Amino acid sequence: MAYDNNNVFAKILRGELPCIRLYEDELTLSFMDIMPQSEGHLLVIPKESAETLLDLSEEGAQACIRTTQRMAKAVKAALQPPGIMIAQFNGAAAGQTVPHFHFHVIPRHDGLAMVA
Numbered sequence: 001m002a003y004d005n006n007n008v009f010a011k012i013l014r015g016e017l018p019c020i021r022l023y024e025d026e027l028t029l030s031f032m033d034i035m036p037q038s039e040g041h042l043l044v045i046p047k048e049s050a051e052t053l054l055d056l057s058e059e060g061a062q063a064c065i066r067t068t069q070r071m072a073k074a075v076k077a078a079l080q081p082p083g084i085m086i087a088q089f090n091g092a093a094a095g096q097t098v099p100h101f102h103f104h105v106i107p108r109h110d111g112l113a114m115v116a
């Protein structure tokens, strides 16, 4: 399926929608999730137009995991959660609601799984 240029993360990347920006480099952007599942829930996205992991370039995938690790370490340092969940969904059938690749970084204080 063709990439939807009007999805909310594409608009955030173009500066057309506001977000709480946490980190940015040449290939990735990280910002707070608008409906956090816990305090500190943030997202990491590639700047390239990729809907799912299957569409993402190898360079984009490497950049996203690097930024995700960096942000998980920052969350650990800032909030000291006992656990941090990294979540990622591919396709609406798998629970993806925004059709631009993203990692969730979610501080966890219990053993419950994420509700997609």
Ligand code: 5GP
Pocket (backbone or CB within 6 Å): 008, 017, 019, 020, 031, 032, 033, 034, 035, 036, 088, 089, 095, 096, 097, 098, 099, 116
């Ligand atoms: P998905 O279900 O696709 O894995 O997760 C999409 C995530 O994006 C959700 O956690 C949702 O709260 C978040 N989200 C949706 N729209 C916006 C938005 O406009 N701004 C921000 N910061 N997060 C959003």
